[in-house]
Amino acid sequence: MTTSPLWTCAGALGLTALAFPFGLTAPPQTADAAPPAESRGPVATVAVEPVAVEPVAVEPAADVKDPVADRPLAPVETDMHEFMEYVYQPTYRRLKASMAAEEKDRKAWSAVKSDALILAEAGNLTLMRGPQGEDRAAWNAHSVATRDAGGALYRAAKAKDESVAQQSYRTMIQHCNACHTQFADGEHMLTP
Numbered sequence: 377m378t379t380s381p382l383w384t385c386a387g388a389l390g391l392t393a394l395a396f397p398f399g400l401t402a403p404p405q406t407a408d409a410a411p412p413a414e415s416r417g418p419v420a421t422v423a424v425e426p427v428a429v430e431p432v433a434v435e436p437a438a439d440v441k442d443p444v445a446d447r448p449l450a451p452v453e454t455d456m457h458e459f460m461e462y463v464y465q466p467t468y469r470r471l472k473a474s475m476a477a478e479e480k481d482r483k484a485w486s487a488v489k490s491d492a493l494i495l496a497e498a499g500n501l502t503l504m505r506g507p508q509g510e511d512r513a514a515w516n517a518h519s520v521a522t523r524d525a526g527g528a529l530y531r532a533a534k535a536k537d538e539s540v541a542q543q544s545y546r547t548m549i550q551h552c553n554a555c556h557t558q559f560a561d562g563e564h565m566l567t568p
């Protein structure tokens with residue numbers, strides 16, 4: 377384990393992760409500020425022990441100020457039908473037409489990038505609109521899966537990678553349909 381070449385890679389990740397425990401133990405008055413330069417410098421050169429990499433610090437410390445706490449997210453259109461009709465439907469139609477082109481020039485890839493990014497980011501917006509109660513977890517899972525497939529399509533379009541783009545596009549549509557199956561009575565089954 378200690379000789380695994382993985383740690384070479386994990387070491388690079390650990391450089392940033394390592395700064396975190398210092399933030400946790402810092403006195404409260406410095407918790408909001410960036411760590412002082414002198415604590416970052418030496419940390420970057422410390423050899424990373426496997427144990428330091430385990431708890432990759434994705435959870436913010438409780439006393440770290442939430443940058444959007446005073447700007448709460450709020451849906452503009454709370455009606456799901458309107459939201460799908462005006463945000464998703466025209467985007468999906470454009471995207472479908474763009475994806476059908478066998479030879480995509482720069483303009484076509486640009487159109488794919490735009491629509492893929494809109495649908496991917498819209499996945500974050502459906503997260504704000506789910507039903508309350510026990511169905512919420514499933515709703516969120518469909519939203520995240522759609523968002524991530526849309527993100528993969530966006531990145532493939534940036535790389536002008538036709539085969540990955542087609543694959544991601546189809547995966548995304550499957551996730552759209554999975555949510556429709558569960559939450560729209562099986563209506564709106566979309567074809568890629």
Ligand code: HEC
Pocket residue numbers: 456457460461464465468495502515516518519522548549551552553555556559560564566
């Ligand atoms: C988290 C759940 C969820 C996801 C993910 C989702 N949808 Fe929907 N969608 C719905 C619901 C619910 C409706 C039905 C709304 C209604 O009519 O009450 C709907 C309806 C629609 C409609 C019909 C709108 C109309 O005017 O009748 C279209 C088109 C649509 N979605 C496109 C998409 C596309 C494209 C994706 C994927 C990129 C997608 N949806 C992903 C929940 C979802």
